[in-house]
Amino acid sequence: MAKILSIKELQDSMWPEWLQETFGENLISAFLHGDCLMEGFNPFKEPWQISFLLKENTPNKLIPLQDLLRQAEKFKIQFSYFFTSQFFDSAKDTFPLEFLHISKKNFPILGDAPLKDFIPEKKALRLQCERELRGLIIRLRSNFVYRLRKRTSLDFFLEAERVILPILYGVHFLETMEYPESKDSIRQKYPFLQLQPPGQKDNIISEQANNYILEIEKILQFVDSMEV
Numbered sequence: 417m418a419k420i421l422s423i424k425e426l427q428d429s430m431w432p433e434w435l436q437e438t439f440g441e442n443l444i445s446a447f448l449h450g451d452c453l454m455e456g457f458n459p460f461k462e463p464w465q466i467s468f469l470l471k472e473n474t475p476n477k478l479i480p481l482q483d484l485l486r487q488a489e490k491f492k493i494q495f496s497y498f499f500t501s502q503f504f505d506s507a508k509d510t511f512p513l514e515f516l517h518i519s520k521k522n523f524p525i526l527g528d529a530p531l532k533d534f535i536p537e538k539k540a541l542r543l544q545c546e547r548e549l550r551g552l553i554i555r556l557r558s559n560f561v562y563r564l565r566k567r568t569s570l571d572f573f574l575e576a577e578r579v580i581l582p583i584l585y586g587v588h589f590l591e592t593m594e595y596p597e598s599k600d601s602i603r604q605k606y607p608f609l610q611l612q613p614p615g616q617k618d619n620i621i622s623e624q625a626n627n628y629i630l631e632i633e634k635i636l637q638f639v640d641s642m643e644v
Contacts, residue, residue, distance in 0.1 A: 548586075
C-alpha cells in the first residue's frame with residue numbers, strides 16, 4: 417500500500433492535481449483537518465482527512481470524486497465533508513464547535529484556508545459544549561456496564577478521552593477566547609485526563625470510572641453556570 421507520511425509529501429504528490437482536475441472551477445478549497453493535524457497522528461494507522469469547500473455540493477457535482485476512491489484508499493486518504501460558503505453561513509449557530517476546530521486546525525492543499533475569520537457565537541458554543549458533555553456522561557455509564565465485558569478497562573478511558581478532548585477545546589475557548597495549543601495543554605489543565613494504568617480489580621476499576629465521570633460532571637456544571 418502506498419503511504420504518505422507528511423503534509424509535504426501530500427503537497428508534492430499528484431493529489432492536488434487530481435483534485436483540481438476532478439472538481440474544476442467548482443473547487444474553492446481542499447483542506448486537511450481533524451486528527452491528521454494533531455500531535456500523535458500516525459499515518460500508518462490513521463487516514464489523512466480531506467474536506468472541500470465547493471461552489472456547489474449537490475450529489476451530481478460529487479460524482480466525479482468516486483473515480484478517486486480506490487486511489488484514496490490505497491494512499492490512506494479519507495474524503496470527509498463537502499461544504500459551501502452558504503452552508504457555513506447558515507450553520508454557524510448549529511455547529512460552532514466543529515467550525516471552531518476547522519477554522520483553527522486546517523491546512524489547505526488547494527485554495528485558501530476555510531473559515532479564516534470565524535469566531536463562534538459564545539451562547540451557541542456554550543450550548544453545544546453543554547449538550548456534548550451531557551451526552552458523553554450518558555454514554556460513559558452505558559459503556560461502563562456493557563463494554564468492559566468485551567474490552568479492557570483501558571479502552572473505556574481511551575474512548576472517553578477521544579470524545580471529550582474536542583469538547584474541552586471548546587470549553588477552553590469559552591473561558592479564554594483562545595484556541596488551545598495542543599492536547600497536552602488540555603491534559604495539563606484537566607489532570608484527570610492524564611491516564612494512569614487502570615486497576616485490575618472490579619472495585620478499583622469502578623472507582624476510577626466513577627471519579628472520571630465525576631470530573632466531567634464538574635466541567636458540565638461549570639459550563640452550565642457560564643453567563644454568556
